[in-house]
Amino acid sequence: MANTKAYAATSPTSGLAPYSFNRRELRPDDVRIEIDYCGVCHTDIHFVENDWGMSEYPVVPGHEIIGRVTAVGPEVTSHKVGDLVGVGCMVDSCRTCTACESGLEQYCAEGMTGTYNGVDRHDGSITFGGYSTQVVVSDRFVVRVPEKLDPAAAAPILCAGITTYSPLRHFGVGKGHKVGVIGMGGLGHMGVKFAKALGAEVTIFTRSESKVGEAKKQGADHVVISTDDDQMEAVADTFDFMLDTVPVQHDINPYLNCLKFDGTHILVGLLEPIEPTIQAAQLVGKRRALAGSLIGGMPETQEVLDFCAEHGISCDIEVLDIRNINEAYERMKKGDVKYRFVIDTKTLRDS
Amino acid sequence: MANTKAYAATSPTSGLAPYSFNRRELRPDDVRIEIDYCGVCHTDIHFVENDWGMSEYPVVPGHEIIGRVTAVGPEVTSHKVGDLVGVGCMVDSCRTCTACESGLEQYCAEGMTGTYNGVDRHDGSITFGGYSTQVVVSDRFVVRVPEKLDPAAAAPILCAGITTYSPLRHFGVGKGHKVGVIGMGGLGHMGVKFAKALGAEVTIFTRSESKVGEAKKQGADHVVISTDDDQMEAVADTFDFMLDTVPVQHDINPYLNCLKFDGTHILVGLLEPIEPTIQAAQLVGKRRALAGSLIGGMPETQEVLDFCAEHGISCDIEVLDIRNINEAYERMKKGDVKYRFVIDTKTLRDS
Structure with missing residues (x-):
C-alpha cells in the first residue's frame, strides 16, 4: 500500500x-x-x-x-x-x-x-x-x-451516484433549469447523467480543452473551459445550479458569478476550508446561496438505484x-x- | 463632513x-x-x-x-x-x-x-x-x-427593515422555526421584530454581556454571548436560520455550527470577502447553506410597510x-x- x-x-x-x-x-x-x-x-x-x-x-x-x-x-x-x-x-x-x-x-x-x-x-x-x-x-x-x-x-x-443525485433532487432540479457541473470525475459524470435525466440543460465546466469531446460524450449540452475568462464571462448570471464535485480547494468565486439571481452553488466534493476566500457580495448582490450536500439518506439511496434502472443509467x-x-x-x-x-x-x- | x-x-x-x-x-x-x-x-x-x-x-x-x-x-x-x-x-x-x-x-x-x-x-x-x-x-x-x-x-x-424582512419571508421563516439574529444594530433589531412577528423563536447573538438586557427588551426569547464557547456549543445544531446583520468581516464558522441540518445562514450586512475562510465541511456535513440577500423588491417593500402597520412594528x-x-x-x-x-x-x- x-x-x-x-x-x-x-x-x-x-x-x-x-x-x-x-x-x-x-x-x-x-x-x-x-x-x-x-x-x-x-x-x-x-x-x-x-x-x-x-x-x-x-x-x-x-x-x-x-x-x-x-x-x-x-x-x-x-x-x-x-x-x-x-x-x-x-x-x-x-x-x-x-x-x-x-x-x-x-x-x-x-x-x-x-x-x-x-x-x-x-x-x-x-x-x-x-x-x-x-x-x-x-x-x-x-x-x-x-x-x-x-x-x-x-x-x-x-x-458517487447518490452524492450527486441527492442534491439535484433536494434542490428541485428539473426541466427548464440550467445546471453547471464542475469536475468530470466519478461524481461529475454521474451528476451530468442525473441532471440530464431530470430534464435540465447541462454544461460541463472543465479546465482543459482536451476534455471537451469526452464531456459531450457524457451527454453535456455545452462545455465551458473554466480557465478561459471570455467563456466564463459569456455565461455570467445564467445558471440555476452549479454542482461542484471538485474534491480539492479551488476558487469558487468565478462559478458564483455564473449563477442567476437565486441560483445555488452546491458543494459535494470539497470538505476543506474554502480558499481563496468567497466574495460575500457575490452572494448578497444576487441572493445566491452556497450549499453543501453529503451522500444521501437510505430511502433516497434506494430511490437512486430505482431511478438508474428506470432511466438506464449506470x-x-x-x-x-x-x-x-x-x-x-x-x-x-x-x-x-x-x-x-x-x-x-x-x-x-x-x- | x-x-x-x-x-x-x-x-x-x-x-x-x-x-x-x-x-x-x-x-x-x-x-x-x-x-x-x-x-x-x-x-x-x-x-x-x-x-x-x-x-x-x-x-x-x-x-x-x-x-x-x-x-x-x-x-x-x-x-x-x-x-x-x-x-x-x-x-x-x-x-x-x-x-x-x-x-x-x-x-x-x-x-x-x-x-x-x-x-x-x-x-x-x-x-x-x-x-x-x-x-x-x-x-x-x-x-x-x-x-x-x-x-x-x-x-x-x-x-434596515426591508433588508431583514425580505430574507425572512423569502426563506419561509415562520412558526416553529428557531432564528438567530447576529448583530444588534439598525438591521438586527428590526430582524428580531420581524422574526417574532412571523412566529419564530428568536435568539440574539451578541458579543457583550452588557447587551443582554437590551436584547431582551427588543423581544428576543434568548440571548447567546457569542464570545462564550460554552454558550455557543450549547446551541450547536439548533437553529433553522441565522440572520447575520454584521456589516464587517467576522468568523462565520461558529454560527454555521449553530445551524441544524438544512439550516441557512443569511448574510445581509457583509459585502466584503468572507474571512476567516469557511470550513466547507460545515456546509457539506449538514446540508447547510450560506445565502445572501439584498434589500427587497418594490412589491415586498410595500408589503413590509403594510406588515409593520398591521403588526405595530416600527x-x-x-x-x-x-x-x-x-x-x-x-x-x-x-x-x-x-x-x-x-x-x-x-x-x-x-x-
Whole structure:
C-alpha cells in the first residue's frame, strides 16, 4: 500500500486473511452479504493514507458494495437470501433523531456510522468496508439492487451516484433549469447523467480543452473551459445550479458569478476550508446561496438505484483485480480513470 | 463632513444650496416628494467617506425617505398629491429582465439605479438621495406609507427593515422555526421584530454581556454571548436560520455550527470577502447553506410597510437635526445609536 501502516483485506500480501473481517454473528436485524463488487472512491485513498488524521488501522476501505444476501437475522423482513443488494457509505446511525426519522441518516445528530473506519454502536469495534469477500450490515442500511442494473456498474451509484443525485433532487432540479457541473470525475459524470435525466440543460465546466469531446460524450449540452475568462464571462448570471464535485480547494468565486439571481452553488466534493476566500457580495448582490450536500439518506439511496434502472443509467467503470489496487490508487491520483474503478471481489477470493 | 470632498445638501456649510438637487422636470411617470424624514444608514458613511472607492462627489446620501407627494406626472395613477409615500434604496432598474418582471428590481440584470450615487438611466446624471428637501422619483419606485405608521420611525423600514424582512419571508421563516439574529444594530433589531412577528423563536447573538438586557427588551426569547464557547456549543445544531446583520468581516464558522441540518445562514450586512475562510465541511456535513440577500423588491417593500402597520412594528429611532449629522456619523461608527438616526428635514429647510 502507499502507506505502510495501511493493510488489510485490500492487500493479498498483508499477511492478514481477509476472511477475518466482517464476519460478526448475525444480530436480529442483520443481513450477511457475499460481496461481488466494490467501487473504489477517492475517500478510500484519503483513509488508507490517513490524509485526514482520523484513520484507525487496519483500514479496510470500500463503501460502494454490491453483493448477494447469504443469511438474515430473525427480524429481517426487507431482504432474503439470494437478493441482489447494496451497501453504501453508512451502516448505522442513532435512528431516533429528527434527521434519522426523516430518512436522512447521513445527517444523524449523533453522527452516522461509516461503512469503514466507523465505530460500531453495539460493540465499539471498528467497521470494515467492502474490499472484502463479505460484510454484515443492519437491514436498514442495505438497499435492493434492481436486477436490470449491471451489478459492477451499479456499485458506484452507492456513493458517487447518490452524492450527486441527492442534491439535484433536494434542490428541485428539473426541466427548464440550467445546471453547471464542475469536475468530470466519478461524481461529475454521474451528476451530468442525473441532471440530464431530470430534464435540465447541462454544461460541463472543465479546465482543459482536451476534455471537451469526452464531456459531450457524457451527454453535456455545452462545455465551458473554466480557465478561459471570455467563456466564463459569456455565461455570467445564467445558471440555476452549479454542482461542484471538485474534491480539492479551488476558487469558487468565478462559478458564483455564473449563477442567476437565486441560483445555488452546491458543494459535494470539497470538505476543506474554502480558499481563496468567497466574495460575500457575490452572494448578497444576487441572493445566491452556497450549499453543501453529503451522500444521501437510505430511502433516497434506494430511490437512486430505482431511478438508474428506470432511466438506464449506470456508472462508467473499469473493473479491477484487487492485486492492482495500489496501481489503481496511483492512477486515480492523476485523474487517470474513466470514471470509477470497481473491484471484482472474485479476485480477492482467488488471491 | 468627515471627508472634505463630500459636501452637498447634507451640510448647511457646504455653500451649495440644497434646493439645486432633486428638482428635475417631471417625466410622465414621475412623482415629486417633499421630504419629511430621512433615515441615516451606515452605507451613507461609506459613500461619504468613499470607503468603497466608488463615490461620485458631491454625494447627497439618504435612501430611507418619507414624505408627501407634491406633484405627479401625467402617467402616474398609483400616487396622488398629498399622499404619504416612501422611497428606499432604488429609484430605477431596467424593468424588463426576469428579476424586474418578478418584482425583484434589486437583482436587475443591468443593475438597479441607486437612490444616490447612481446613474440616471435617462440623462446620465448622478442621483442624489434624501438628505434633501425634495426628491423626484419614478412611480414604480415610490411606495405608499400607511397613515397608521409614525412617519419618522417608518423611514428606516425602507432599508434596515426591508433588508431583514425580505430574507425572512423569502426563506419561509415562520412558526416553529428557531432564528438567530447576529448583530444588534439598525438591521438586527428590526430582524428580531420581524422574526417574532412571523412566529419564530428568536435568539440574539451578541458579543457583550452588557447587551443582554437590551436584547431582551427588543423581544428576543434568548440571548447567546457569542464570545462564550460554552454558550455557543450549547446551541450547536439548533437553529433553522441565522440572520447575520454584521456589516464587517467576522468568523462565520461558529454560527454555521449553530445551524441544524438544512439550516441557512443569511448574510445581509457583509459585502466584503468572507474571512476567516469557511470550513466547507460545515456546509457539506449538514446540508447547510450560506445565502445572501439584498434589500427587497418594490412589491415586498410595500408589503413590509403594510406588515409593520398591521403588526405595530416600527424602528427605534433618534430624530436628528441635520446640523448634527457629522456627530451622528461619529456616534454610529462607535455603535452609539439606538437604533437609527432619522433626519428631520425641517431642520434642513431652517438652516
